[in-house]
Amino acid sequence: MTDTTKPRIAIGPCQYFWPRAHTLAFYERIGASAADSVYLGETVCAKRRELRPDDWIALGRELAAAGKEVVLSTLTLVEARSEMGMVRRMCLNGEFLVEANDMAAVQILREQGLPFTGGPFLNIYNSHALLALRDLGMRRWVMPLELDGATLRALLDAAGPQRPETEVFAHGRLPLAWSARCFTARHHDLPKDQCGLRCIDDPDGRPVNTREGERFLTINGIQTQSGRVHNLLPAWQKLAAAGADLLRLSPRIGETPDLADALARAMADDTTTTLTQDGDDCSGYWHGAAGMDRIPLP
């Protein structure tokens, strides 16, 4: 794909734990939206089972019938053998491309000779890593969230034309860290093993403020996210020029389907005027600054 082609719109895996009906309603809207690709699956916590792997695969069939490219996304932090079973089920689904979010998934896919896409936490920071994984079957990768635009361009130039497709996380709360500890359970004074799945009450995560009342982070089970919403959409032309073949929107329950449509309209008109930065958005990583910084775009 050349840099002048407009990027495709990808809906990343949902990071939150929503009730089943909300999840299905969300993806019904995504199915009717301008999104090109949809990543499905539980990537944060294996205990979240409103949808099980077979349910995600069934949902994938519906979205594929609606004309979407479907990718199944695997658990990011894999600790127990039972969790590996879930990863294996997704990897060996037999129908859809898989996003490997951990080297364990890469290994399972490689052993089967299956192509894969590499998630943002495979830590590909240079062209040598990119090409090594390409040679093992990686046909697409998601840039590490903390890399900047100039580094992406340099990395892709060094990789040459036979590189995998590039996806850039362009909108949503940034997944920043993964832990053995569940912070939502800790907040509710519950042991992780008896957490009561309380994260289902937080469809957009639970805000963490400094003691000066500044929104700093977000807790979402074992995951810690940015407090601010990372938003590079007004700079979509710059992302495309830097080599982004796909722009990832990370699901937010009320917002993402409309945002996908707004982005598609802006790209069709070759404009950015309809895409705006909110006062609480951040964009620092793209400019090589602190991720939380708000730097005007485009």
Added chain:
Amino acid sequence: MELVCPAGNATALRVAIESGADTIYTGLSDATNARHFPGLNFSPDQLAQSITEAHGHGVRVLLAVNTYAQPQGWDHWRSAVDQAAALGVDGIILADIGLLEYAARTYPDLPRHLSVQGSATSVEALRFYHEYFGIRRAVLPRVLSLAQVQQIAADAPVELEVFGFGSLCIMAEGRCLLSSYATGESPNTAGACSPAGHVRWDETADGTLSSRLNGVLIDRFAAGEKAGYPTLCKGRFTVADRTDHTLEAPTSLNTLDLLPELHRAGITAIKLEGRQRSPGYIRQVAAVWRQAIDRCLTAPDAYAPEPGEKARLSALSEGSQTTLGAYSRSWQ
């Protein structure tokens, strides 16, 4: 079971030798390693001398090149691998797939250890790094329970090293961007977490002390309250109506109690965290662990940590507290 000690300079390395280290891990004085702190680490010449000294005592030296190389830094990171080979280290600790590939291809006989930053938490991930990059050993992340460590050890294709004592990362290492979110610099990119250059302390008239990282309030201490470094995962924040240590309190990992289980599981090496620590700290901690490991190897069934040992380690810990961390399900 091997005792792997940190050294941030030649004095610390000498102390580690004297205190019973089997192996010492080091870094070069730049961002190629995950303890890139001002005034710390080795020049190639210093490292060459220290390697000679260690080898004279039968002690092995490892070099950590365990940050991630970006395109503009690739030649520099690759040259760190070249230097490791030229200096004759006993192994190189890597995380970056690109560097692992380079090292495996260029120096097949230089043993490669997967850094904790490589975040391998399963047998499948270990097989990946073993099959493609020929790693000899992996350092397991501090996110696994004891039962999970035992399960992995039963089927691991490589030697395993686990953390025994020191500062506790509560996030999966190599997958934590909290520091770059707040400051632009992370362990992966800059070899530093919550870097000192971004720290600011403010004191108000009533004696309240605030610690900030790039302007973000990480913690606030009343007059007389013991104040700790603003590592951002150990700050006090507000969630709903609660203000406390939302992620983790200042505390250190201490697994002295688990030594027999780790030994029986077949763990090859116990690692002490702390290349940034003083020679005095390393002397005390290494001595405790040397004695504990020796007692455990002599009579694992009779082993129990001595109260004096635990007290000495607690006194050297963050917030004077220790924890079993993720090894214990109750911590999780």
